[in-house]
Amino acid sequence: MRHASSTHPAGGFRIPVLEWVHDYQKDWLRPDVIAGATAAAVVLPKAMAYATVAGLPVQVGLYTAFLPMVIYAFLGSSRPLSVSTSATIAILAAAALARAAPRGGTAELLSALATLTLLVGGMLTLAAVLRLGFVANFISDPVLTGFKAGVAVIIVLDQLPKLLGIHFPKGSFFHNVLAIVTGIPHLSAATVAVGAITVGILVAIEHFFPRAPAPLIAVACGIGGVSLFGLRSYGVEIVGKVPTGFSPITMPDVSLVASLAPVAACIALMSFTETIASGRAFAESGEPAPQANRELLAIGLANVGGALLGSMPAGGGTTQTAVNRFAGARTQLAELVTAAVALGTMLLLAPFIGLMPHATLAAVVIVYSIGLIKPAEFRAIAAVRHTELVWALVALAGVVLLGTLQGILVAIVVSLLALAHQTSDPPVHVLRRKPGTNVFRPVSAEHPDDEAFPGLLLLRPEGTIFFANAERVGQKVRTLIEQTHPRVVVLHLRAVTDLEYTALKMLTESEQKLRKQDIMLWLVGLNPGVLAMVQNSPLGKTLGRDRMFFNLERAVEAWEAQQPPGTVSGASH
Structure with a gap:
């Protein structure tokens, strides 16, 4: 098999899809189809769950797993990369949308979302034109470890009320902790039971049957429980009506550009960082290595296209890319299969998705977000250099105590200060x-x-x-x-x-x-x-x-x- 290159011999740009299609082998078709369908079973439930993290309707998660995935498959340089949204992007989007659409009306939220996603795509595309792929290296690994752990803490705290069936106005970290503690006497036992069973299913499947699509099974059990046992009559809240098909095109709101631009820049940085890290982690020998600037362009245009369909900001995800690769993905055709399953779900399965309990989605989010907290990485950092452990903990505290938007700024500032410290005192x-x-x-x-x-x-x-x-x-x-x-x-x-x-x-x-x-x-x-x-x-x-x-x-x-x-x-x- 030939190694793909990004240019013609004459130096012109080559369309990536032509590279992998030209090299395609017949015996790759079956593993690509199986991998794409398997990845869809993981991607779709998680994408819907992350949409709820951002305060958006669940169908937005399906839109995010469709068009951005298709565009990336045609333009991206990583063969196994699976593209939708992630926990990190979802919590950043949540903070941005809460500011841009404080009243939380659906039309207002979707307009702000279209603006945010378009800004993220535009920034990534511009960065590709300016060849700024190296910018992803500006956040050090210890700081990124701390930032992601902080994001996990915030997400878990955000989803616990849904898991307990309690309601209160959201506030600061300590306000939310106190509200959850004081709300425990008023929790819904049935909702807690649904959440606990979902967590048990996810953990058991991940432990004993790691290749099985745990999120899909858990979601199916939640929907089945609502249908068979009438859980709504016990106070279990469900997603509600989900529209079939595509959403109407929502135009961006130009008046929100100035307020959303700083957040969009943070999301663009995290999207690209996660994309390039996932693509490099699962590249096999003999495959073209992901090229930073081409990944910027592919993810940028994927977000631009997704904005027209009403999707969240998108990027490559480590977990879903791992599932895609381990299920046998050989080329980007697997991603097109995943997108096709998302399309079929939008067109045919929307009524069933509406029966999904909020506690089930919350459990999916919590289980997979906790994976962002990696004690082993903190221990490894501490074993090498205590100073960098402090940087990781500062980034974690910045996210938890100041909020995700301020937290990512803290993470970037800490990274730059770390760089300044290292260069200011050479041995x-x-x-x-x-x-x-x-x-x-x-x-x-x-x-x-x-x-x-x-x-x-x-x-x-x-x-x-x-x-x-x-x-x-x-x-x-x-x-x-x-x-x-x-x-x-x-x-x-x-x-x-x-x-x-x-x-x-x-x-x-x-x-x-x-x-x-x-x-x-x-x-x-x-x-x-x-x-x-x-x-x-x-x-x-x-x-x-x-x-x-x-x-x-x-x-x-x-x-x-x-x-x-x-x-x-x-x-x-």
């Missing part, structure tokens, strides 16, 4: 030589016999040195010089990827100060970019060839050649 290692070799390594208690050279200080800074950290690096170097009183300071710059102008100017000034103290500065191992900068500066003219070396071994040889006879063998340990 500067003192080097010694391993006995009997030409290997130089940082001073360590594990290697007390490594050779040092009296009067020669070998230092290795690491990372990019620029205006924000140059002074810190200089301070570390000055401290080491004051402690050791060398005659020559060697800066090994092999691990320095870039030397910004401000840093180079400070290095030039430092060389002048050292020279006045009868201390010489030598540079070693400059990569081509840094070497060119130094050579084109006054520092390069001052050092010349005699004080710049290819590697540390040559620098040490030059040092030893300058020492009086009989003193070189006295390298200290």
